[in-house]
Amino acid sequence: MAELKRILLVEDSPNDIELTLAALEENHLANEVVVARDGEEALDYLHRGGIFKMRAPGNPAVVLLDLKLPKVDGMEVLRQLKSDPGLRTVPVVMLTSSREERDLLASYNLGVNAYVVKPVDFADFVQALSKLGLFWAVINEPPPGSVSRVSVP
Amino acid sequence: VQTFENAEWQRVALMAVGDAVLAADPDGRVTFLNPAATALTGWAEDEAVGRPLTEVFRLFDEQAGRPASLEASGEPANGRAGGLLLRGRDGGDRPIEGRALPLAGGGTVLVLRDLGELRRAEEAGRESEARLRLALQAGRLGTWEWDLRTGAVALSPALEGIHGRAPGSFPGTFEAFHDDVHPDDRDSVLAALRATAERGGTYQLEYRLLPADGRLRWVEARGRLMRDPAGRPAGLAGVCLDVTRRKEDEEEIHRLNEGLEHKVEERTARLREANRELESFSYSVSHDLRAPIRHISGFAEMLQKNAAGKLDPAGERYLRIITEAARQAGMLVDELLAFSRMGRAELRQTRVDMRQMVEGVCRELEPETEGRLVRWNVAPLPEVRGDPSMLRLVWRNLLTNAVKYTRPRPKAIIDVDAAERDGEVVFRVRDNGVGFDMRYADKLFGVFQRLHAVEEFEGTGIGLANVRRLVSRHGGRTWAEGAVGQGATFYFSLPAGTKEGE
Numbered sequence: 204m205a206e207l208k209r210i211l212l213v214e215d216s217p218n219d220i221e222l223t224l225a226a227l228e229e230n231h232l233a234n235e236v237v238v239a240r241d242g243e244e245a246l247d248y249l250h251r252g253g254i255f256k257m258r259a260p261g262n263p264a265v266v267l268l269d270l271k272l273p274k275v276d277g278m279e280v281l282r283q284l285k286s287d288p289g290l291r292t293v294p295v296v297m298l299t300s301s302r303e304e305r306d307l308l309a310s311y312n313l314g315v316n317a318y319v320v321k322p323v324d325f326a327d328f329v330q331a332l333s334k335l336g337l338f339w340a341v342i343n344e345p346p347p348g349s350v351s352r353v354s355v356p
Numbered sequence: 357v358q359t360f361e362n363a364e365w366q367r368v369a370l371m372a373v374g375d376a377v378l379a380a381d382p383d384g385r386v387t388f389l390n391p392a393a394t395a396l397t398g399w400a401e402d403e404a405v406g407r408p409l410t411e412v413f414r415l416f417d418e419q420a421g422r423p424a425s426l427e428a429s430g431e432p433a434n435g436r437a438g439g440l441l442l443r444g445r446d447g448g449d450r451p452i453e454g455r456a457l458p459l460a461g462g463g464t465v466l467v468l469r470d471l472g473e474l475r476r477a478e479e480a481g482r483e484s485e486a487r488l489r490l491a492l493q494a495g496r497l498g499t500w501e502w503d504l505r506t507g508a509v510a511l512s513p514a515l516e517g518i519h520g521r522a523p524g525s526f527p528g529t530f531e532a533f534h535d536d537v538h539p540d541d542r543d544s545v546l547a548a549l550r551a552t553a554e555r556g557g558t559y560q561l562e563y564r565l566l567p568a569d570g571r572l573r574w575v576e577a578r579g580r581l582m583r584d585p586a587g588r589p590a591g592l593a594g595v596c597l598d599v600t601r602r603k604e605d606e607e608e609i610h611r612l613n614e615g616l617e618h619k620v621e622e623r624t625a626r627l628r629e630a631n632r633e634l635e636s637f638s639y640s641v642s643h644d645l646r647a648p649i650r651h652i653s654g655f656a657e658m659l660q661k662n663a664a665g666k667l668d669p670a671g672e673r674y675l676r677i678i679t680e681a682a683r684q685a686g687m688l689v690d691e692l693l694a695f696s697r698m699g700r701a702e703l704r705q706t707r708v709d710m711r712q713m714v715e716g717v718c719r720e721l722e723p724e725t726e727g728r729l730v731r732w733n734v735a736p737l738p739e740v741r742g743d744p745s746m747l748r749l750v751w752r753n754l755l756t757n758a759v760k761y762t763r764p765r766p767k768a769i770i771d772v773d774a775a776e777r778d779g780e781v782v783f784r785v786r787d788n789g790v791g792f793d794m795r796y797a798d799k800l801f802g803v804f805q806r807l808h809a810v811e812e813f814e815g816t817g818i819g820l821a822n823v824r825r826l827v828s829r830h831g832g833r834t835w836a837e838g839a840v841g842q843g844a845t846f847y848f849s850l851p852a853g854t855k856e857g858e
Binding site: 216218219222225271299300301303304321322324325326328 | 643679701
């Protein structure tokens with residue numbers, strides 16, 4: 204019986220959301236995924252504000268964060284997360300199309316926990332997402348205060 | 357006559373004096389001539405003695421042009437006549453002054469002085485003064501004097517002109533001079549003049565005038581302290597050159613230069629802006645173009661999985677084509693991005709062991725040569741200074757090509773060597789592959805330029821463009837030689853200065 208931890212996926216493209224969920228589903232990791240469609244929604248979720256006012260407390264085990272997002276972009280979400288004492292410990296993985304050096308550098312400077320460039324090839328994409336999901340939602344021990352539930356396989 | 361013979365010293369003195377002396381008896385005949393008189397008249401003493409004085413001593417009035425005479429009288433002033441010409445024996449006229457002194461016995465003594473030298477000196481003086489005046493006027497050069505005892509300041513007419521004043525209108529006080537100087541320059545001018553007045557020596561100044569007429573002028577001034585015969589400071593005297601034109605020209609040049617700099621800055625800014633735009637373009641390409649390609653590839657793959665067995669062979673084929681096309685498009689975008697990144701990346705130069713690098717790349721290529729017979733001949737290669745990641749990419753591209761285009765050969769032979777010539781190190785990769793038509797040699801290094809069909813040899817057409825770009829960023833060149841079916845040789849050079857240990 205594995206403990207399945209919550210994943211916050213911040214992604215604006217519906218296609219990417221579907222592909223990402225499909226890739227995670229290959230390893231049955233899709234159930235505990237919460238999707239935020241822009242940076243503002245992501246911050247609302249994490250701060251339990253806006254439409255997420257009523258959600259139960261607890262942080263996700265990992266945030267999969269796209270860089271290019273409407274309203275508040277990924278870099279700003281990362282900056283706010285890492286400068287918030289209550290959220291600083293939440294692992295953040297950049298999941299992006301950009302392998303630009305400045306994005307890499309800026310992300311790591313802000314304290315990102317991992318940086319993954321989405322592979323164009325779908326097989327590679329599925330493989331990358333499976334590994335990511337397995338590592339952060341199953342293998343890695345998240346900081347205290349993360350939400351998880353016991354999965355029924 | 358006896359008077360002269362009486363005393364020898366008198367005669368010797370007469371012979372030695374510079375003035376001409378002639379004597380005549382009461383009958384008007386010459387009795388004596390000293391050497392100066394001989395020089396003046398042209399008559400030797402032995403020839404002249406006994407002749408009428410009027411023959412030896414011929415006088416003309418310079419103005420009137422007619423014969424004149426020195427009236428013998430006891431008054432010496434009488435003889436000091438101006439404008440007299442003496443016509444010599446040779447017919448030439450010489451200006452003279454002289455006196456006729458009556459003797460007690462009825463004779464006459466003439467004492468004459470040749471004025472030619474003096475006249476010439478005066479003439480020369482006038483001429484040089486005129487020349488100076490001309491030079492002063494032509495050069496906008498004025499002179500000035502400051503009498504330290506009276507405090508009076510005198511400006512030459514030219515300097516009055518430079519001061520924007522009518523000739524003769526300068527009040528003659530130091531205050532007036534001081535007031536003409538630009539307010540910002542007054543202190544420094546005063547200090548310099550004072551220092552020269554107190555310590556002596558010379559001064560050299562450049563200052564602005566802003567006189568009552570309101571026209572700004574630039575003046576370059578030089579001068580020095582003048583002393584009286586007793587050595588006490590008497591005044592300052594100097595020349596002032598109007599350098600307004602020069603200053604204006606200088607300012608114009610300065611202005612033009614600044615304009616030029618401004619233009620360069622403007623262009624540089626525009627270029628930077630264009631570069632920034634290009635960068636943001638490639639950035640958005642990486643995000644916006646990669647995403648839909650990924651989606652096509654992803655959904656095609658999922659369709660294939662879900663529809664397994666439900667599609668007919670044509671449908672299966674279409675899906676494969678979609679997947680392959682998306683893969684190809686993704687590769688193109690990725691390589692294009694890498695190409696643009698390499699162009700913008702900073703050159704990080706260190707020592708690079710080229711032999712070690714080539715051997716490393718060869719090992720990386722082993723999976724691609726599996727099951728093939730490939731013979732690598734890698735000669736010793738020099739160490740160079742360069743960016744290791746860029747140079748590695750150069751080798752990777754060239755060696756990948758060599759492996760790729762020798763694929764049809766039962767035994768591939770790839771030679772790598774280097775030679776130094778004409779100030780550069782030239783590296784060479786030669787293969788026995790399919791080669792290329794030299795007519796298209798120039799196309800090889802262009803972006804997206806391909807000489808083969810994709811079915812024949814895979815690739816995007818960016819590899820060699822990248823090689824050229826990376827090599828040229830190191831200050832080197834790239835070129836190729838080949839023939840269809842006879843292999844290809846690719847060269848790249850690096851400046852010999854980049855070779856390590858030199």
